[in-house]
Amino acid sequence: MSQIAANKPAPDITGMQEADWQARLDKIASDPRMNEDNTTISAASVRKAAMLMLIIGAVGILVTLIGAVSINFRHALGAFEVGVFTALAISLGSLFWILVFHSLNASWPITLRRQFENIASTIWVPVIMIVIVALIEVTQGGVLLTWLDRSGGYNHLLDVKAPYLNAPFFMVRILIYAMIWIGISHILLKWSRKSDETGDRTLGRKARFLSGAGIPLFALSTAFASFDFLMSLDYRFFSTMWGVYYFASCGLASLSAVAIVATLLRKAGKLDGLVTEEHFHDLGKLIFAFVVFWAYISFSQYFLIWYSNIPEETMWYISRQQHGWQWLFVTMTIGHFALPFLLLIWRKTKRTTMLLCGMGIYLLVMVVLDMVWIIRPMVYLNTTATDPGLAGIWLDIAGVVGVLGIFGGVVALKIPKSPLLPLKDPMLHECLHHKNYV
Amino acid sequence: MSDTHPDQTIALQASGIASVQPVARRQPIIPGTKDDGTLSEDPTLRAPLVLGDRSFSEVTDIVCGYAEAPMPKIWLTAFTIAASVAGIANVMILYLIITGVGVWGLNNQVDWAWDITNFVFWIGIGHAGTLISAILCLLKQNWRTAVNRAAEAMTIFAVICAGIFPGIHVGRAWMAWFLAPVPNSNGIWPNFRSPLLWDVFAVSTYATVSLLFWYMGMIPDVATLRDRATLRLHKGVSRGFKMPMPLGDGLALGFMPKPDQIRVLAYGVMALGWRFSSRHWHRYEKAYLMLAGISTPLVLSVHSIVSFDFATSVIPGWHTTIFPPYFVAGAVFGGFAMVLWLLIPLRLFLPNFSDLLTLRHLENMSKIILLTGTMVGFAYSMEFFMAWYGANEYEFAVFANNRVNPAKAPYWWAYWTMIICNVGFPQVFWFRKMRQNPLVIWIVASAVTVGMWFERFVIIVTSIHRAFLPGEWHMFFPTWVDILTFVGSCGIFMTLFLLFLKFLPIFALSELKIVMPQSHTDDHH
Numbered sequence: 001m002s003q004i005a006a007n008k009p010a011p012d013i014t015g016m017q018e019a020d021w022q023a024r025l026d027k028i029a030s031d032p033r034m035n036e037d038n039t040t041i042s043a044a045s046v047r048k049a050a051m052l053m054l055i056i057g058a059v060g061i062l063v064t065l066i067g068a069v070s071i072n073f074r075h076a077l078g079a080f081e082v083g084v085f086t087a088l089a090i091s092l093g094s095l096f097w098i099l100v101f102h103s104l105n106a107s108w109p110i111t112l113r114r115q116f117e118n119i120a121s122t123i124w125v126p127v128i129m130i131v132i133v134a135l136i137e138v139t140q141g142g143v144l145l146t147w148l149d150r151s152g153g154y155n156h157l158l159d160v161k162a163p164y165l166n167a168p169f170f171m172v173r174i175l176i177y178a179m180i181w182i183g184i185s186h187i188l189l190k191w192s193r194k195s196d197e198t199g200d201r202t203l204g205r206k207a208r209f210l211s212g213a214g215i216p217l218f219a220l221s222t223a224f225a226s227f228d229f230l231m232s233l234d235y236r237f238f239s240t241m242w243g244v245y246y247f248a249s250c251g252l253a254s255l256s257a258v259a260i261v262a263t264l265l266r267k268a269g270k271l272d273g274l275v276t277e278e279h280f281h282d283l284g285k286l287i288f289a290f291v292v293f294w295a296y297i298s299f300s301q302y303f304l305i306w307y308s309n310i311p312e313e314t315m316w317y318i319s320r321q322q323h324g325w326q327w328l329f330v331t332m333t334i335g336h337f338a339l340p341f342l343l344l345i346w347r348k349t350k351r352t353t354m355l356l357c358g359m360g361i362y363l364l365v366m367v368v369l370d371m372v373w374i375i376r377p378m379v380y381l382n383t384t385a386t387d388p389g390l391a392g393i394w395l396d397i398a399g400v401v402g403v404l405g406i407f408g409g410v411v412a413l414k415i416p417k418s419p420l421l422p423l424k425d426p427m428l429h430e431c432l433h434h435k436n437y438v
Numbered sequence: 439m440s441d442t443h444p445d446q447t448i449a450l451q452a453s454g455i456a457s458v459q460p461v462a463r464r465q466p467i468i469p470g471t472k473d474d475g476t477l478s479e480d481p482t483l484r485a486p487l488v489l490g491d492r493s494f495s496e497v498t499d500i501v502c503g504y505a506e507a508p509m510p511k512i513w514l515t516a517f518t519i520a521a522s523v524a525g526i527a528n529v530m531i532l533y534l535i536i537t538g539v540g541v542w543g544l545n546n547q548v549d550w551a552w553d554i555t556n557f558v559f560w561i562g563i564g565h566a567g568t569l570i571s572a573i574l575c576l577l578k579q580n581w582r583t584a585v586n587r588a589a590e591a592m593t594i595f596a597v598i599c600a601g602i603f604p605g606i607h608v609g610r611a612w613m614a615w616f617l618a619p620v621p622n623s624n625g626i627w628p629n630f631r632s633p634l635l636w637d638v639f640a641v642s643t644y645a646t647v648s649l650l651f652w653y654m655g656m657i658p659d660v661a662t663l664r665d666r667a668t669l670r671l672h673k674g675v676s677r678g679f680k681m682p683m684p685l686g687d688g689l690a691l692g693f694m695p696k697p698d699q700i701r702v703l704a705y706g707v708m709a710l711g712w713r714f715s716s717r718h719w720h721r722y723e724k725a726y727l728m729l730a731g732i733s734t735p736l737v738l739s740v741h742s743i744v745s746f747d748f749a750t751s752v753i754p755g756w757h758t759t760i761f762p763p764y765f766v767a768g769a770v771f772g773g774f775a776m777v778l779w780l781l782i783p784l785r786l787f788l789p790n791f792s793d794l795l796t797l798r799h800l801e802n803m804s805k806i807i808l809l810t811g812t813m814v815g816f817a818y819s820m821e822f823f824m825a826w827y828g829a830n831e832y833e834f835a836v837f838a839n840n841r842v843n844p845a846k847a848p849y850w851w852a853y854w855t856m857i858i859c860n861v862g863f864p865q866v867f868w869f870r871k872m873r874q875n876p877l878v879i880w881i882v883a884s885a886v887t888v889g890m891w892f893e894r895f896v897i898i899v900t901s902i903h904r905a906f907l908p909g910e911w912h913m914f915f916p917t918w919v920d921i922l923t924f925v926g927s928c929g930i931f932m933t934l935f936l937l938f939l940k941f942l943p944i945f946a947l948s949e950l951k952i953v954m955p956q957s958h959t960d961d962h963h
Contacts, residue, residue: 015480024482105481160829204481212868215809219816227827238828240760240820285576296738300762307750308757312830426481 016201025199025424031432033273039423041270043416054409060402067395071388077143078379079399081133082371085230086253086400087126087407089246089367092222093254094120095185096247099218102188102204102211107430108282111274111421115261117192118414119254120185125407127178130229134174138167144378147235157236165235173228177221184214192422199424222247233378237316241301248294253367255287256360261415263357271420277351278434284350287359291344294370295337320377324387328373336366368400476798477874487581487953489793494951500790501945502663508682509940510787517940520932527926530919531602535611541919547912548903552920553607555894556927558744559772560600561641562765562890564648565737566773567593571651572733575726581802583949584795587659589777590652591942595934596776597645599927604637633746640743644736651729653708658722659943661712664705667698719948741765748897755836755901758824764817771810771860772890774803778883780935782876794945797874804873807886811864814893818861832906840900848913849900856896859889 016024028034061080068076094116101109101116109116142148147158147165158165188207195203223243231242239245259280265271305313321329340363349355376396380387388395422428467474476485488497534541544551567589574582605614617638619628628635670676679694681687712718742762749761778800785792825837839846841853863885866872873879904911938944951957 015478016482021482157829161827164827201480201482205479208481216812216816223816223820238824240758240817240824241763242759243820244760244763292735296742297763300742301759304746304749304757304759304761307746308752310752310757312828 021199021201024429028424028428028432033432034423038270038272038274039419039421041265041268041416041420043413045268046412046416050409050412052409053405053412055405057402057405057407057409060398060400060405062402063398064395064402067391067398071391071395072379072385074143074379074383074385075388075392075395076399077133077136078375079396080129080403081144081229081375081399082368082396083400083403084126084129084133085246085371085375086364086368087403088123088130088225089250089253089371090257090364090407091120091123091126091185091254092181092218093250093252094258095123095181096218096222096250097254097258098185098188099211099214102207103215105208105427107427108279108434110425110428110431111271112258112262112279112283113425114192114418114421115258115265115415116254117185117189118418119257119261119411121182121189122407122411122414123181123185125410126403127182129403130225131174131178133229134171138171144233144375145229145235147232161235165232170228173224177225180217180221184210184217192425193418195425196419196423201424201426204426219243219247222250230374233375234316234319234381236312239301239305239313239316241297245297245301248290248297249367249370252287252290252294252363255283255290256363256367259283259287259356259360260364261411263353263360265415265420266353274421274432276434277353278436279431280353280356281347281351281436282434284344284356284359287356287363288341288344288350291337291340291363295341298332319381320373323377323381325373325377328369332366332369332373336363336370340366372396472797472874474792474797476796477801479870485796485798486955487584487796487798488950489796490790492793492954494954494956497794497950497954498662498947500794501659501943501947501950502666504788504939504944505663505941506666512787513936513940514682517933517936520929520936523926523929524933525926525929526922527602527930530923530926531606533919534606534923539607539609541917542923543915543917543920545912545914547905547910548899548914550607550898550902551914552895552916552924553603554747555891555898556924557600557603557607558894558898559891560596560603560927560931561644561744562741562769562772562894563776564593564596564600564644564773565741565766565769566777567591567596567652568644568648568733568737569770569773570777571655572730573737575730576734579802580953581799583946583953584799585777585781585803586949587652587655587946588781588938588944589773590648590655591938591944592776592780592935593648593773594645594652595931595938596773597641597648598934599931601641601645602927602930604641633743633750636743637747640740644740647729647733647736651733654722654725654729655946656943657709657712658714658718659945659947660705661709661714662947663943664702664709667701667705670698671696671702737770738762738766741769748901753901754830754832755840755897758821760817760820764814764821767810767813767817768860768890768893771807771814771886774806774810775883775886775890778803778807778879779887782880782883784939785876788939794950797876800876800879801873804867804879804882807882808864808867808873811860811886815861818857836901836904840904841896847900849896849903852892852896852900856889856892859885860893863889 060083064076064080067079097109098113098116098120100106101113137143137145137148141151147161148167148170150158163169187210191203191207194200223246226243226246230246231237231239262271262275262280262283266275302317305317340359343349344359349359425431475489476487478485490496492500542551542553544553567586570582570589571586574586604617605611608614608617616626616628617635619630619635628638667676676696676698678696679691681689681691742765745761745765748756749758751757781795782800785795822837822842825833828834841847841849844850847853863882866878866882899914903914
């Protein structure tokens with residue numbers, strides 16, 4: 001008896017017996033949906049798409065670089081950052097969802113979880129990019145982050161904020177964020193892949209444990225990263241909501257991205273019967289929830305600042321509403337909230353693969369516009385340079401497409417490296433029979 | 439039993455003459471552990487939500503038994519105390535109305551203090567009910583079935599307590615109808631641009647929808663109580679009316695109608711003609727889902743608008759953009775603490791209660807306490823960081839000089855009570871053993887309830903007790919009327935909750951049965 005106890009990893013006395021667990025694994029393995037053709041995708045079949053995205057990305061980056069030299073360096077950096085923070089939002093949000101799924105022991109998203117894991121562990125791409133941005137900012141003495149430029153002499157605000165807003169601490173913080181994000185996402189992917197091979201169900205418990213601890217780390221790192229790069233674009237501005245505001249985009253962007261990836265996999269004839277309309281329905285509900293959450297957060301932030309009308313806060317909105325960016329304000333109100341709200345409340349949108357994929361693409365564009373709203377108005381504020389008009393728009397597009405192309409290409413290359421779902425997840429049997437009933 | 443007719447057996451069981459509660463637990467706590475069979479951390483399994491290997495009819499007997507059999511003696515003691523305390527509240531409110539708000543400790547500087555603190559405290563408590571019944575329903579969290587009914591009831595009672603304070607704090611209570619935009623011959627309207635008016639709308643909408651949700655959910659269960667009483671009357675096993683008071687306990691009062699006759703009438707009216715037909719159930723499910731959908735934005739909107747009362751102002755300490763989600767998280771936090779605080783003792787006093795509210799339920803709710811407590815802690819740290827980062831000396835002074843620093847802040851004890859209770863205490867729930875110990879959970883829940891009251895006190899009083907000119911600095915000291923009104927509101931809350939325990943189905947029967955293993959015979963596993 002003691003020998004058996006020593007050999008088997010039975011977690012506790014009321015837990016499942018090893019034999020039962022093996023029987024369940026066998027049953028799942030014999031499920032016709034779980035055949036290898038359905039659960040894996042060959043590297044060859046994604047290579048073409050991945051290469052296309054990488055080439056588009058490289059061209060985009062090249063155009064941005066040309067724009068940096070020929071049009072305006074600040075503008076090119078701003079366009080690049082719009083892309084970087086969209087890509088970061090996608091991968092950070094995916095990390096968030098993995099943490100949530102594990103902590104809640106959620107079973108419905110298991111067949112989708114590997115895609116979240118693939119996207120989250122590609123976070124090194126935007127992380128390298130923000131390191132590049134930070135190095136450019138620090139070495140150039142502040143391009144968009146004007147607080148890095150202390151040549152102006154006495155500045156009360158910058159003097160007060162100097163213990164936080166200074167180059168060395170800024171770089172240290174980025175290092176900490178990078179360690180948290182890359183560390184957690186890689187460990188979780190590693191365990192998930194390992195359980196595919198070993199069927200070790202204790203890994204599920206370990207993942208839950210790490211996820212619980214990871215949530216506060218995620219919250220703080222995401223909030224402060226958004227302060228460092230986005231809020232401090234105008235060092236005078238401050239908003240306690242800011243971290244939550246960026247987080248809302250993270251949650252939404254990642255769900256949209258996964259809806260797209262899952263649809264593409266389904267179109268490639270994979271995950272048939274494993275990612276069904278029921279899973280899309282739930283994914284769609286979460287997308288809907290985050291459309292509303294984003295609106296709630298951004299409205300609250302806007303409304304409280306507008307109502308109180310204190311100059312030190314309203315200048316952030318004034319610089320966006322009175323300098324040719326009014327159209328974006330209207331576009332965001334309707335396009336980022338009202339329209340997707342009405343479309344997603346419809347059951348069919350959530351349950352139809354292509355429709356939800358379309359919503360995903362559309363909402364990613366909206367997240368990009370949200371980043372444009374945050375970053376782009378700062379480029380020509382308080383400078384003598386003028387916006388180059390149409391050429392500037394092409395530069396913006398090039399920056400975003402460049403970053404997202406490379407990010408998407410790397411994700412695509414990652415997808416074939418492991419099965420398309422966690423094959424031996426402890427709760428997979430529930431996911432395979434997932435129904436919404438309503 | 440074998441020589442009795444089956445109907446007779448059921449009637450006897452249902453009557454409270456035979457043992458109403460199926461006493462024997464067929465699945466006792468696992469020997470040598472404190473595990474009741476729900477605490478497995480094995481990720482391959484879901485914990486059972488109803489213990490004791492119960493049949494459907496046993497669950498019905500257990501839940502209906504609470505409303506049919508006499509309550510344990512302690513209920514009467516608790517009710518006597520709570521009702522007396524509630525009486526104090528009525529006296530205090532009457533005293534306030536006939537004398538004026540001067541009986542409170544308010545002064546020219548601190549013109550909101552315990553009144554609004556109590557209002558926000560109570561309205562926050564209510565949020566757990568809506569979260570459990572609406573959001574957890576949409577998220578398909580099955581474990582909510584053990585607590586949703588009691589939490590929804592608690593929501594209603596908390597909103598009632600909350601509703602008292604805005605009405606009486608305006609001074610001339612007979613003008614309280616001015617809170618609502620009622621056409622009047624003077625052409626005087628409330629300010630539609632004021633968050634205080636939105637608050638009236640938000641809270642009254644919330645009260646209405648919560649009440650509907652609670653009541654609608656209860657209809658089938660009330661119909662069960664009605665039918666059981668009818669059955670007992672038909673079978674002639676109904677008890678006569680007996681004196682329930684400590685004095686003359688058990689004295690038969692022949693002239694009174696039988697309790698079952700009153701039940702048939704009262705529950706019959708409440709059940710709205712419910713006949714358990716599948717068509718009824720179909721509509722019930724639809725309506726439930728719709729109300730869940732309607733309630734979900736309310737969970738967010740009510741406390742967001744309450745937070746607007748403060749955050750739309752330009753007062754340092756009040757004006758900060760994170761207030762809406764921070765208030766919502768705090769409300770859910772405080773609400774769950776109250777749910778746990780109320781329900782954990784019932785595991786001791788009510789028979790079989792711990793089979794329906796298992797240790798796993800408590801653990802799940804502890805996790806929500808940990809999560810929301812940490813969210814509140816996140817908001818505190820954001821506020822503090824931005825107060826410094828914003829480089830507005832007045833904003834920072836509210837934190838440093840009015841709240842945090844014991845050398846400068848007269849209310850430092852309130853701030854630190856808040857931090858320790860709200861951020862400190864819940865951190866014990868990182869440890870599994872602590873989440874699974876009802877006593878520890880109950881202590882943390884008590885601390886959180888205290889902490890959440892202090893949070894509102896800190897936000898309100900420490901921000902306004904010192905204005906921009908030192909000549910305007912005043913402390914707030916509560917009077918005995920302040921204190922007794924608050925204590926009395928707790929009495930009102932407890933009285934209503936105890937009445938709910940005695941007279942209404944405190945578990946949602948149909949939902950409880952859906953999560954029992956017998957309902958899942960079609961499962962492939």
